Amino acid sequence: MSGLPDGFKRERGLHLLRQMLRIRQFEDRCAELYGAGHIRGFLHLCDGEEAIAVGVMQVLGPGDAIVSTYREHGHALARGVAMGPLMAELYGKRAGCSGGRGGSMHVFDAATRFYGGNAIVGGGLPLAVGLGLAEKLRGTCNVSACFFGEGAAAEGEFHESMNLAALWRLPVLFICENNLYAMGTALARSESQTDIQVKAAAYDVRAAAVDGMDVLAVEQAAREAVEHARAGRGPVLLEMRTYRLRAHSMFDAQLYRDKAEVEEWRKRGPLTTLTTRLKAAGLMTEDDFQALLREADAEVAAAVEFASAAEWEPVEDLARHVYAEEVTP
Amino acid sequence: MTTPLRITYREAVKQGIRGALLADPRVFLMGEDVGRYGGCFAVSKGLLDEFGEERVRDTPLSESAFVGAGIGAALGGLRPIVEVMTVNFSLLALDQIVNTAATLCHMSGGQFPVPVVIRMATGAGRQLAAQHSHSLEAWYAHVPGLRVVEPATIDDARGMLRVALASPDPVIVFEPISLYNMEGDLTDAAAHVRLEGARVHRAGSSVTLVTYGASLWRCIAAAEVLAQDGIDAEIVDLRSLRPLDDATVLASVRKTRRVVIVDEGWRTCSLAAEIGQRIVEQGFYDLDAPIARVCTEEVPIPYPKHLEDAALPGCERIVDTVRRLLGHAV
Structure with missing residues (x-):
């Protein structure tokens, strides 16, 4: 772990830490709520991967489009999806950001151009290519950013999408969150080439491997990638090397990895490292940290209250939203 | 009532695509060999010259990626016409059609309708054997969230694409392979066809x-x-x-x-x-x-x-x- 760059500002550090803490506290609360039966279905938490969501979102503008996976609470929060409607979505309430129809794996938000929440591994990549194509054909400078896990690199859609985006020089950021396990299958058990970013060379896509546990490294890499894409120079693949500190989902007994390995990575956790660096640089005190923590907890508590109080959608509405609610020709 | 024009089904489909490209700058056609080759059933022959390669877009043999890209482009404000050569090949894009196009409007609580049109040839009759001749319309007709149409007449072949593109929902348009060479009368009724209704x-x-x-x-x-x-x-x-x-x-x-x-x-x-x-x-x-x-x-x-x-x-x-x-x- 390196120190902070010269001239690094306290406010900047606190902002990044605040964003990551919001995600961590939200996810921790989700685990409790799952245990209590308020959140059902599949729940995939992103503890350990917060730096990627927060770092990347710093460099995206309101016109950019985001496509994510079923492990997307962090992406949504960092993007600016309000925490109350997000939690209400996890409850399945009508006030949820997807109207309650999606749940944890299918978070959507038109206001922030957040296109889900795709629970088919690799399924979001072609979508992001199309969103990038739309921006190019409409003549904007917007980009589309697509988050996916390293497991998706084994899917044909990863390869088809990289080729298509490069062939058409589309403004797409492929952000691979390599947390080393596709559910319970270790990378080396599923890929002949475990260095994900080198696969990009086959498609003439610019690529880099990034320390995904370091929010500053993520932000810097994302900034360069976005500039490249906005300038019309084509897509970029960023392999964010990270680790999932919690189980794959709430049904995962984690028989496939050692507790010691998890503990090793925990020491390198993105919140831990940024906290240590800010304190070491004299930019943050323990009191500052506790204040951020209280702030995050208060926001989460308010979100839970919002979700609990929200109404269920009436069963009479069951058939809504299968088709757009406009008159068809 | 003007005198009916005698044209082929192929020509009727082509006129439908051309009309859509002329009418709306958001419309573009993409698929395998739709441009330089002129379409594997020669449906889009000449459209590349008229509209250029941005709007008549050849794709690699990546059904899942380019169908998915059509879905994404529709979400991004465009009105793509995606051509898949045959329904047999569309199975390579089934994930995108069934898991994404058909679900996004619902899963997003109505925020993200998907106005994409996916055309594909269907059916037998040309001795193309068991990987180019099947009729799998029922697979798609099974899925809530999709609209599925199959023009059988010259008027419908000419007119249905226009109303399919006007729909805010994903529409699968099946074109029977054996009808491309069929000749018939194009009438004024083509301008008034509806998407739904027998x-x-x-x-x-x-x-x-x-x-x-x-x-x-x-x-x-x-x-x-x-x-x-x-x-x-x-x-x-x-x-x-x-x-x-x-x-x-x-x-x-x-x-x-x-x-x-x-x-x-x-x-x-x-x-x-x-x-x-x-x-x-x-x-x-x-x-x-x-x-x-x-x-x-x-x-x-x-x-x-x-x-x-x-x-x-x-x-x-x-x-x-x-x-x-x-x-x-x-």
């Missing part, structure tokens, strides 16, 4: 033939043979396979009291099964005879012509089935 193609009183796609023309041929025996068949062209127009089918059943469903899909789990069941549920007491079905034999489509013909729901099988139903000697 149409009585031939009025009759003795029996109702419910059909769609290329089988419409098999039914027309059969009706002509039957007319010589004094059997007056009514033919209902479904046009839209999802949603199905129960009302038009049931109205015809109430009139003729006998139904034969002619479906190029395989019988098991077919559209014919669905339509038959709907008739039973809503018109059981209007029937004077059991519902009959003429479907493709349950075999992958064989290559030799005589076997391909034998597998399909041809004129002779339709005639025999109707005669048997009406108690005539076959």
